[in-house]
Amino acid sequence: MIWFRRLLLLLVVSGGLLLVCVLGWLFFGGGGHQPTSPAMSKVDATTLRDPALIAKGEYLVTAGDCAGCHTAQGGAGYAGGRSLATPFGNIPVPNITPDRETGLGSWSFEDFWQALHVGKGRHGELLYPAFSYTSYTKVTHDDALAMFAYLQSLPPVRQPPSALALNFPYSLRNSLTAWRALYFKEGVYVPDPGQSEQWNRGAYLVQGLGHCNECHAARDTLGGTPQDVHLTGGQIPEQNWYAPDLSTQSNGGLQGWNEQDIVDLLKTGQSAKGAAFGPMADVVAQSTQHMTDADLHAVATYLHSLPARAPLxxxxxxxxTSALIQHGEQIYTQRCADCHGKNGNGVAGIYPPLNGNSSVTEPTGINATRSVLLGGFAPLTAASPRPYSMPPFAQQLSDADVAAVVSYIRQAWTNKGPIVQERDVSKYRQTPID
Known part of the structure; x- marks a missing residue:
């Protein structure tokens, strides 16, 4: 079997420590260390019905974009009913409404805390890290309690999960011990006393509840992100979108963005530097537009402190490439310049700039290619209820045409992105939208 030969090759070349860890992951399993939950008494029903606690929880659940995974398209809110695609197979998303049989209705807060903080289910089973407990472990006990109170206040919806569809050996749920040893560090966020209160609030939101690193960092062959890799950008598995590096400093993915640019994008879906498309448009629509200005500025303050990056x-x-670029310029003039401008600077608040746009210049070319093929649809937000959109060109342009125009855009004006080849366009054309 091809996958097994590849796995054996990976084990051989990865060294003794990784070999021991992976074999433990595949075959031995076990519960690992016990959760270090804070001492807490049983949370009574009266506490969970506190309107102020529920309102706080609603805000936190929204800020964490829980609906983004736990709500199926056209389905009841938070009732699950969909599966997340991974390179190892599909993982069903659970129902988190208070239905007693198929949701969280029979869960205690201690069960919920264990899942969020330790990555273990109600009966102690290890949870697959498609549930981002690698980030949620940083959420405080009080915030977790508020979130649980809100979820318990929802109307119960009966929605059984679909079957787990992971390939062997990844389907061995109780064998994640070594994966956790490599990629999971349990612990609530600890404020940095050397930083401001605003910076710490931003770090808490980005590192914990916002789980930004789950998309904005590259994953390795085993589906994990090393603990020293933080917001450096990466391709989102199975979706074929690239989540850019979030540093605003030299060689960062958001180089040149000021704090207001970041706030504007998260609040409205648009900024002077670019617009939210693809998965980020959903995040803005469902989550970040509803955050307070104070929290958005805190996030921007934290992101602005990320270090400069080494040049690629x-x-x-x-x-x-001269013929390719020339052909791409002709297509751009005919199809794109009326909106984005001959200089690539767009129209403020209407058509996003392409010159210096991180989604254009990101290392892979995926984002620009898929935007040309599928179109670009900015999120509907309270501040931008009728955003302009970009039509898809998949039917009008061949793979060669798309490769040419994207390559031109990635190298025009101040942009310095590598070219995109025709074979890449063909691959991305076949990728499902969701």
């Missing part, structure tokens, strides 16, 4: 190595084109 320059890629030598595999062939003479």
């Amino acid at each position: 190595p320059e890629e030598k084109p595999p062939f003479n």
